[in-house]
Amino acid sequence: MAAPNLPTQPPGPFPDRPGINSENSFHTERPIHYKPVKNEVRVYVWELPVRIFHWLNMFAIILLMGTGVYIGKPFSAAIIPDEAYYSNLMGWMRYIHFFAAFLFTINLIFRLYWVFKGNKFATSNPLRWLFWKEVFETVKFYLFLKNKKPHYVGHNPLAQLSYWIFIGLGSWIVMLTGFYMYFEPQQESFWAKLFVWVPYLFGGDSFTLRSWHHLAAWGFMLFTLIHVYMAFRDDYLERNGSISSMFSGYKTTTRKSVGEKNNE
Amino acid sequence: MKKKKTVYEAAIDHGFNRRDFLKMCTALAATLGLEFTQSDQVVKAMETKMRVPVVWLQFQDCTGCSESFIRSSQPKTESVLLEMISLEYSEVLSAASGHQVEASMKQVLKDYKGEYVLAVEGSIPEDDSFLTVAGQSAKETFLEMAAGAKAIIAYGSCSSWGGIAAAHPNPTGAKPVTSFVKDTPTILVPGCPPISEVMTGVIAHIITFGKLPELDQFGRPKAFYRHRIHDKCNRRAYFDAGLFVESFDDEGAKQGYCLYKVGCKGPTTYNSCAEMRWNGGVSYPIQSGNPCIGCSEKDFWDNGPFYTRRAKIPGTQTTINPDAVGLAAIGLTTAGIAVHAAGTVIKRKRDDKRGEEE
Numbered sequence: 001m002a003a004p005n006l007p008t009q010p011p012g013p014f015p016d017r018p019g020i021n022s023e024n025s026f027h028t029e030r031p032i033h034y035k036p037v038k039n040e041v042r043v044y045v046w047e048l049p050v051r052i053f054h055w056l057n058m059f060a061i062i063l064l065m066g067t068g069v070y071i072g073k074p075f076s077a078a079i080i081p082d083e084a085y086y087s088n089l090m091g092w093m094r095y096i097h098f099f100a101a102f103l104f105t106i107n108l109i110f111r112l113y114w115v116f117k118g119n120k121f122a123t124s125n126p127l128r129w130l131f132w133k134e135v136f137e138t139v140k141f142y143l144f145l146k147n148k149k150p151h152y153v154g155h156n157p158l159a160q161l162s163y164w165i166f167i168g169l170g171s172w173i174v175m176l177t178g179f180y181m182y183f184e185p186q187q188e189s190f191w192a193k194l195f196v197w198v199p200y201l202f203g204g205d206s207f208t209l210r211s212w213h214h215l216a217a218w219g220f221m222l223f224t225l226i227h228v229y230m231a232f233r234d235d236y237l238e239r240n241g242s243i244s245s246m247f248s249g250y251k252t253t254t255r256k257s258v259g260e261k262n263n264e
Numbered sequence: 265m266k267k268k269k270t271v272y273e274a275a276i277d278h279g280f281n282r283r284d285f286l287k288m289c290t291a292l293a294a295t296l297g298l299e300f301t302q303s304d305q306v307v308k309a310m311e312t313k314m315r316v317p318v319v320w321l322q323f324q325d326c327t328g329c330s331e332s333f334i335r336s337s338q339p340k341t342e343s344v345l346l347e348m349i350s351l352e353y354s355e356v357l358s359a360a361s362g363h364q365v366e367a368s369m370k371q372v373l374k375d376y377k378g379e380y381v382l383a384v385e386g387s388i389p390e391d392d393s394f395l396t397v398a399g400q401s402a403k404e405t406f407l408e409m410a411a412g413a414k415a416i417i418a419y420g421s422c423s424s425w426g427g428i429a430a431a432h433p434n435p436t437g438a439k440p441v442t443s444f445v446k447d448t449p450t451i452l453v454p455g456c457p458p459i460s461e462v463m464t465g466v467i468a469h470i471i472t473f474g475k476l477p478e479l480d481q482f483g484r485p486k487a488f489y490r491h492r493i494h495d496k497c498n499r500r501a502y503f504d505a506g507l508f509v510e511s512f513d514d515e516g517a518k519q520g521y522c523l524y525k526v527g528c529k530g531p532t533t534y535n536s537c538a539e540m541r542w543n544g545g546v547s548y549p550i551q552s553g554n555p556c557i558g559c560s561e562k563d564f565w566d567n568g569p570f571y572t573r574r575a576k577i578p579g580t581q582t583t584i585n586p587d588a589v590g591l592a593a594i595g596l597t598t599a600g601i602a603v604h605a606a607g608t609v610i611k612r613k614r615d616d617k618r619g620e621e622e
Contacts, residue, residue: 078506089506185495206532211575218590
């Protein structure tokens with residue numbers, strides 16, 4: 001990692017250097033790709049692997065949530081109320097849940113790899129004073145208070161923090177407790193032994209682990225709701241193509257924020 | 265000092281013939297989860313091993329474990345009591361009482377130091393004033409007897425986890441036996457009460473192999489506690505099919521559907537009820553139509569109502585309905601978002617107007 005206090009240095013002259021913020025001082029060795037459009041620029045923020053991750057993750061979470069709620073509280077019974085061999089409703093719910101769980105896990109592991117491989121918008125470092133200062137400014141911004149929130153090309157620090165909490169921490173809670181439960185019936189197997197330490201981490205018995213899993217899942221629901229709202233709000237206020245950026249990868253932003261001169 | 269007899273000799277003395285003895289050994293091997301070919305080992309052990317002296321202490325308990333113990337069918341309780349073990353002290357079963365029986369306990373400590381098995385029923389209060397037997401506090405008696413024991417068997421959820429007495433707010437400061445001893449090997453046989461065949465099976469294992477059975481990470485014998493009730497349940501097919509009892513008087517209950525929705529704790533409970541069953545394999549709660557209450561799990565009394573599915577807030581003893589709370593949180597957040605979105609639109613309109621004016 002380069003020295004954190006250097007601002008972004010894209011190729012070319014850099015006269016209108018923006019003030020140093022947590023974004024433009026971060027990973028300055030990873031170049032920003034952009035193309036000029038009229039008075040603005042279209043920055044390639046979300047690379048294709050990040051977009052694929054995003055939509056696969058959404059797909060997996062929808063599957064997991066739908067089947068997960070059913071597994072926790074079966075809200076509907078099998079259509080044929082007779083002997084058990086006519087239907088396999090819970091069986092299918094569990095099967096889909098497990099399929100989606102593996103998709104979710106593999107997807108997340110790939111995304112972890114992309115943290116190191118991707119552009120500067122693919123990573124985040126909350127262990128910086130500047131980061132937390134700007135989280136505070138962003139909170140003020142969302143509370144309609146007077147604030148000094150800088151303009152960001154990618155995610156603001158508060159958004160990054162929400163990913164740390166829900167995607168970073170939350171995913172690991174559901175994955176670890178989930179895989180522990182998945183291998184619970186075969187405790188002597190190699191795979192179960194990989195997860196034997198999980199109860200020690202989460203404090204206790206099967207019931208406690210299940211509770212963690214269930215509560216963390218609702219955390220994902222809350223996150224989804226807020227995340228979608230914030231994305232639309234950002235698009236509405238900034239007119240920067242937040243929503244379409246998750247399809248195209250490009251976000252519209254000022255020339256200044258990528259270090260170019262304003263040619264007004 | 266009493267003359268020591270082998271288990272075989274004791275059986276012959278009690279009027280059994282060798283054929284009965286071999287039958288008993290074969291059945292015992294099956295109970296212990298051994299292969300048929302290993303029955304020889306059991307026979308040999310019973311022919312050569314001395315009866316094991318057992319001291320059975322009761323602390324904060326309800327005698328339910330003793331009651332369960334005396335209903336063992338395989339091995340039969342009487343054959344365990346009269347042939348396999350030599351029960352030196354028991355509040356329930358000892359014929360003697362008062363000073364005589366207390367003296368007998370002291371005698372065990374003298375005669376069989378390091379040889380006897382200490383069976384404990386009930387939790388031990390942290391505060392001595394809550395339990396004193398024969399003028400000696402429970403903790404003192406336990407520590408004295410535990411120090412000279414070959415092994416400790418904690419019978420029941422109380423001695424294994426703290427039990428009902430340790431339920432929130434735990435007024436007596438009840439603790440499991442493992443909180444007091446570290447050096448003596450301890451086997452936990454939780455359950456409220458444990459299955460009688462499991463109780464006798466553990467003792468039989470110690471006699472047969474001269475060592476403790478293989479234990480899991482909590483200290484329970486793997487042979488009896490390695491499976492979840494849910495995975496061995498006779499109603500499991502209904503779970504997978506998606507056929508559930510909704511209330512205890514509906515058609516599903518009559519048909520024997522899965523009890524998941526009426527609070528069955530089978531999916532989080534490790535015990536061998538579904539395989540061994542109770543009262544000589546007659547039935548067990550789920551088979552009889554009552555959801556499992558998870559009595560062999562730690563803190564089962566604090567894990568929410570017996571007939572409702574709940575989730576525990578980690579680190580607390582509070583259980584909630586996770587879906588109701590989750591939906592409420594989603595509802596509140598949606599309302600918050602609506603207000604915030606309105607605020608955002610108003611602010612933007614106002615800012616645009618100001619921009620035009622400037």
